[in-house]
Amino acid sequence: MTVYLDVIWFLNFCFDFLLLLLTGLLLKRRMKKRRIMLGAFIASLYVLFLFIPTLSILTLPASKLVYSLAIAWSAFGYYRFRYFIQNWLMFYLVTFLVGGGLMGTHYFLQSDFEIIQGVAVTHSTGFGDPVSWVFVILGFPIIWYFSKQRLDHLEARKIHYDQIANVKINVDGITLEAAGLIDSGNQLHDPISRLPVMILDVSKFASALPAEIVEMAQDYTKLGENEGTQPWEERIRLIPYRAVGQDNQFMLALKPDLVTIEHSDETINVKKVLIGLSYRTLSGEDEYDCILHPKMMVSASNQTAS
Incomplete structure (x- = not known):
């Protein structure tokens, strides 16, 4: 050979x-x-x-x-x-x-x-x-x-x-546990109070939230219906936003009692924040349930996790 x-x-x-x-x-x-x-x-x-x-x-x-x-x-x-x-x-x-x-x-x-x-x-x-x-x-x-x-x-x-954090949302005695994506591109905020807005996938927590809130998250035009009898009425905000290829839109948002973020061996407690309620799937592969605002990660009440 x-x-x-x-x-x-x-x-x-x-x-x-x-x-x-x-x-x-x-x-x-x-x-x-x-x-x-x-x-x-x-x-x-x-x-x-x-x-x-x-x-x-x-x-x-x-x-x-x-x-x-x-x-x-x-x-x-x-x-x-x-x-x-x-x-x-x-x-x-x-x-x-x-x-x-x-x-x-x-x-x-x-x-x-x-x-x-x-x-x-x-x-x-x-x-x-x-x-x-x-x-x-x-x-x-x-x-x-x-x-x-x-x-x-x-x-x-x-x-x-590495940008996924454990998130706990407390609203009027209700606690929602979610996986949150820390997105530096999320610059959404309330134009009046200037509070940062995180975005929550409502479809995953519909059973834990009042039915009226879930309905208004799907269609914000129902916000004026039954005024004075809606649950969490004092917590509700309407946030304007603009998406790529779309005209100006509005998103229903809630003022929580507390949002707790656990990431990189740290616990961050945030009170000055709004939660935008989206009925669109945020993660196609189900990797996270909410998108965090980067300003939430520099909250003044920052404590080392126990």
Whole structure:
């Protein structure tokens, strides 16, 4: 069998370059291409070492570990211990993720079932089933891109969930517990009192609120009906707002007794706030029930959570 070492080495160099590049992108490192190419070159030499009997010691797990440290050092340098270990571990994660994705895709596409003379026969090809270079060349960039997109998405969701707080709303003896999104883009406030306005998804708490309040939240034009007999009449406000692509709108709002926010090991008690009642779903994936105003997070009554 003829083995073209130059072709194998070049393909491995390209793959190692992409793996190191993905490692740097995920860690948001300021990369230098010449260092990434140096790391890829050192990593690709391992393929050549496998064909040199005197270097068989490099196939030992301890040797592979040291070799991977050299790859991480050459590609990203050494500024401090934690920085270096993060690069090294992420390189392993990316390698296993992309390599596992390729192997998983390969065996997913394999058929272990066939019919011979009318009899269903199953067989296992095992891990010795060769993976063609064409499959690797075509599949590697796809798995690489997919892995980057998924990991970026997970990072974005992590940042998103860092902005989720536990919220308790107390109104006239009624307590509502909700998950609140801290949204710096929410600048809604009452034009008269200048109080910040948080937004609550009423549809999730309709059973806990008076029916008249829920009805007016759906249609604010019913606000004037049965005046003087409506519950919480002294708490009701009408807040003007403007949404993208819509004319001026109005939102029913309530003045609560207290809103308690628990976030980042802190408890923030807010009294000077209005609660806008929206009957539109705020989170399509049901991640939060209300949107908090950023001014609520800098309340004067700030206490450390017990």
